Amino acid sequence: MFFHPENRGRSARHLKLYAYFELAYTLTDFCAAALFVVGSLLFFSEETTYAATWLFVVGSVLFGVRPSLKLVREVAYLRMGDYQDLARKLD
Structure with missing residues (x-):
């Protein structure tokens, strides 16, 4: 099945x-949160509202x-040949 937690341990490549x-997921999360915090702080001043937006x-x-x-x-994963979970989902 897609997004199954056991997929990560199938092989060294996985x-x-x-x-x-x-x-990448964690960095994206961190950057998004940081932008929202800084944007929120910038909304305290009318001069920086455009940048905050x-x-x-x-x-x-x-x-x-x-x-x-x-x-x-x-x-x-599919490109690596991991079709088992997808095949189970289609059955």
Whole structure:
């Protein structure tokens, strides 16, 4: 099944791919949260409202990147020949 937690331990390649995507996921989360915090602080001053709005927009895009990373990881598993979970889901 897609997004099954046991996928990460199927092989050394799976483990390495999982680790890279987890790092990217965590960095994306951290950056999105940081942009929202800084954007919130910038809203305290009227002169920086425009910049704050852009930080919120970029942070929102990063929150959209999160599920995309998981989907790309699962597609990479399929490209590695991991069809078992997908085949079970289709049955």
